[in-house]
Amino acid sequence: MAQYRKKPVVIDAFKWTAGPDQTDDPLWIKEAIVRGDVTFTGDSLSNVTMQIKTLEGVMTANVGDYVIRGVKGEIYPCKPDIFEATYTAEDQAKHEGLPVAGYQSQNSVSIELVNQNKRLEEQVLRVLDNLANMKGPAASNDKPSVIAVDQRWLAIGRTDFEKGFMAINRAIFKPARVKLPGDRQPM
Template identity: 30%
Template sequence: MPRFRKKPVVIEAVRLSRRITVHTLEGDMAGNPGDWLITGVEGEQYVCRDSVFRATYEPVDDEARALWDAPLPEAPDAS
């Protein structure tokens, strides 16, 4: 069977420190602490689990490498 590779695309992403809901073209997506909020090339946003994000993406600059290596952000105190 023929094989294909994804084109390299640079995205912006931040790691979530609290639970959020993101409104996407496919509907609402829940994001949990440790997940990544991705902004795609057309400005679309979606949530990606940490394990999937790390298997799919790699850091491209020092700022991204620091975020990649940082411990899970702590959720803000809810009190």
């Protein structure tokens, strides 16, 4: 039997108390209530349950359960013991820094932002790769689909895009200066 590790994803969740102290209802649960995807049963606060429509059918959340919005916007309940064994509050989740001087531990939000930037950068670089392959003769009236791209300017543009994405990622990760042998004062 193979074993699997849960991917590190960030989810939205709140602990449902069903009482007047419930002040942290997120907008997504309010919208689900308005849509009718979340309803309530019971005749008093002491025996109320939350009914959540899911792809698997209606699931019940009891007072004290966590209500989760998953990575695809799906909403479902989770018992407190399972939730607490599976999830850590995002502000507490830290990922070890790279084994590179000056880089520090990062939280999941920072890592996801940089990964989004890296995916966007890759899309731009693929467009530039396609342009780099356009080395044919200049367009003419009889062959309008064939163009020649100035490779020098394309290389300059590519470098500037790469520098821009690098600057954005550094703005998020904020690497620090490093201390060198012989330094007397901290950097």
